[in-house]
Amino acid sequence: MKPRLKRGVRLTYDHTRDLQVLLYPEGVLVPNPTATAILQLCDGDTTVDEITLALSNQYDGVQAQQVVDVLTRLADRQVVEWS
Amino acid sequence: MTEAPLGLTAELTHRCPLHCPYCSNPLELLQRDQELTTQQWKEILTQARELGVLQVHFSGGEPLGRPDLPELIEHTADLGAYVNLVTSGLGLTEQRLNTLVDKGLAHIQLSVQAADAERANKIAGTRAHHHKLVAAELIKRTGLPLSVNVVLHRANHDQLEGIIALAEQMGADRLELANTQYYGWALRNRDQLMPTKEQLAAAQPVVRAAIDRLKGRMQVIYVVADYYEEYPKPCMYGWGARQLTIAPDGTVLPCPAASAIETLNLDNATTKSLQEIWYGSESFNAYRGEDWMSDTCRSCDRRGIDFGGCRCQAFLLTGDGAATDPVCRKSPDRELVDLILRTPVKPAEFKPAEFEMRR
Ligand SMILES: C[S@@+](CC[C@H](N)C(=O)[O-])C[C@H]1O[C@@H](n2cnc3c(N)ncnc32)[C@H](O)[C@@H]1O
Ligand code: SF4
Ligand code: SF4
Numbered sequence: 001m002k003p004r005l006k007r008g009v010r011l012t013y014d015h016t017r018d019l020q021v022l023l024y025p026e027g028v029l030v031p032n033p034t035a036t037a038i039l040q041l042c043d044g045d046t047t048v049d050e051i052t053l054a055l056s057n058q059y060d061g062v063q064a065q066q067v068v069d070v071l072t073r074l075a076d077r078q079v080v081e082w083s
Numbered sequence: 084m085t086e087a088p089l090g091l092t093a094e095l096t097h098r099c100p101l102h103c104p105y106c107s108n109p110l111e112l113l114q115r116d117q118e119l120t121t122q123q124w125k126e127i128l129t130q131a132r133e134l135g136v137l138q139v140h141f142s143g144g145e146p147l148g149r150p151d152l153p154e155l156i157e158h159t160a161d162l163g164a165y166v167n168l169v170t171s172g173l174g175l176t177e178q179r180l181n182t183l184v185d186k187g188l189a190h191i192q193l194s195v196q197a198a199d200a201e202r203a204n205k206i207a208g209t210r211a212h213h214h215k216l217v218a219a220e221l222i223k224r225t226g227l228p229l230s231v232n233v234v235l236h237r238a239n240h241d242q243l244e245g246i247i248a249l250a251e252q253m254g255a256d257r258l259e260l261a262n263t264q265y266y267g268w269a270l271r272n273r274d275q276l277m278p279t280k281e282q283l284a285a286a287q288p289v290v291r292a293a294i295d296r297l298k299g300r301m302q303v304i305y306v307v308a309d310y311y312e313e314y315p316k317p318c319m320y321g322w323g324a325r326q327l328t329i330a331p332d333g334t335v336l337p338c339p340a341a342s343a344i345e346t347l348n349l350d351n352a353t354t355k356s357l358q359e360i361w362y363g364s365e366s367f368n369a370y371r372g373e374d375w376m377s378d379t380c381r382s383c384d385r386r387g388i389d390f391g392g393c394r395c396q397a398f399l400l401t402g403d404g405a406a407t408d409p410v411c412r413k414s415p416d417r418e419l420v421d422l423i424l425r426t427p428v429k430p431a432e433f434k435p436a437e438f439e440m441r442r
Binding site: 006007008010012014015016017021023024025026027028078081 | 087089090132133134135137138163165167189190192226227228230256257299302
């Protein structure tokens with residue numbers, strides 16, 4: 001399972017708010033730091049396990065299930081899809 | 084506390100080659116010589132980005148009618164905002180489209196009037212349908228995400244299944260089926276546009292089936308006909324909370340329909356900064372928070388959900404912009420809406436002679 005940002009979705013830095021923001025056709029999401037770290041790896045090439053591993057270097061005790069949960073929520077919001 | 088805005092709708096022009104009788108544009112359409120210049124728009128877009136706007140929707144009228152659209156898109160994309168184009172598709176050639184994409188366009192919302200050319204052209208008041216089929220194909224070729232927007236009313240509700248099939252054929256990533264909202268020309272034609280109860284009931288299973296069947300391929304969104312509901316639609320995320328609209332002449336509006344509220348003292352972006360208007364103006368502060376609300380709303384649990392409903396609708400139906408949206412069953416004015424719904428309807432067939440087509 002390799003997640004990727006859906007077409008037309010962009011993760012960028014908003015210098016006005018000093019926040020990472022996710023821009024997509026219907027609106028704007030402000031992902032929390034964990035979600036941001038995950039989104040940065042949603043390139044359609046990196047697997048959930050690889051994302052979990054990469055995140056464990058940043059955060060303690062990251063489980064693959066947590067990553068899947070975050071991605072599922074993002075998929076429900078129509079910003080992430082699986083490839 | 085007032086937060087920074089997220090989205091700006093830039094109505095570049097009111098000019099449009101179509102004449103949709105459901106058009107939400109105001110009856111008094113602005114003329115070309117009243118439109119802002121390229122330079123004025125650029126300055127406004129820069130201010131908007133500084134204010135916090137992250138999403139810019141170029142709309143109108145027909146935004147493709149402005150020759151400076153590529154320049155404005157480039158300017159907006161360079162500022163770091165997400166650029167969306169809301170268009171009828173008329174005037175979208177392959178070359179034009181490629182230029183817009185090169186300049187940073189991220190998403191297109193293409194409107195469609197009906198399922199087939201005959202009906203669609205009648206509603207549009209011109210031969211528009213085939214242009215849309217071509218436009219959709221061109222958009223798909225660029226790889227840009229495509230949303231198809233359809234305004235539903237009595238004269239096309241019977242084609243709902245065909246409309247969904249058409250959007251699929253077009254390869255839409257998203258289909259927005261929105262029942263007509265009664266502002267501008269749509270309000271003028273309300274009696275002819277109002278769907279019947281039967282049409283709305285028939286739409287429900289069709290929409291539900293489409294949502295299920297197309298899951299993961301095409302997102303289907305259905306906006307209900309609020310006159311038939313018990314509670315009003317939410318006023319965006321609250322008045323002056325997240326969005327602003329700028330009319331072709333620079334008038335700054337809390338919502339695209341707000342020019343209807345005659346009691347509102349509107350400002351113009353050419354004479355005041357957007358910052359001052361967003362945070363300090365009478366119009367943007369008029370219905371912020373809850374202080375302005377009637378007792379009916381202020382004591383209601385749903386006020387955090389719908390913010391008392393639509394201010395424009397409240398004004399248009401009751402003459403008071405601060406009234407509870409008369410669509411709400413708790414509103415003392417609900418009878419106004421019920422009366423409209425009791426008006427006997429003519430058959431669903433579209434007869435242009437019965438409509439006042441938009442100019
Ligand atoms: C006013 S139009 C301007 C852009 C372009 N001319 C078009 O029609 O796509 C902006 C959007 O509002 C939708 N629209 C127009 N009148 C409406 C109404 N009365 N209620 C709901 N949506 C409406 C159109 O379908 C379009 O998606
Ligand atoms: S809704 Fe129809 S008439 Fe109104 S601006 Fe769009 S295409 Fe033109
Ligand atoms: S009373 Fe006001 S807040 Fe309550 S549901 Fe009706 S419009 Fe919304």
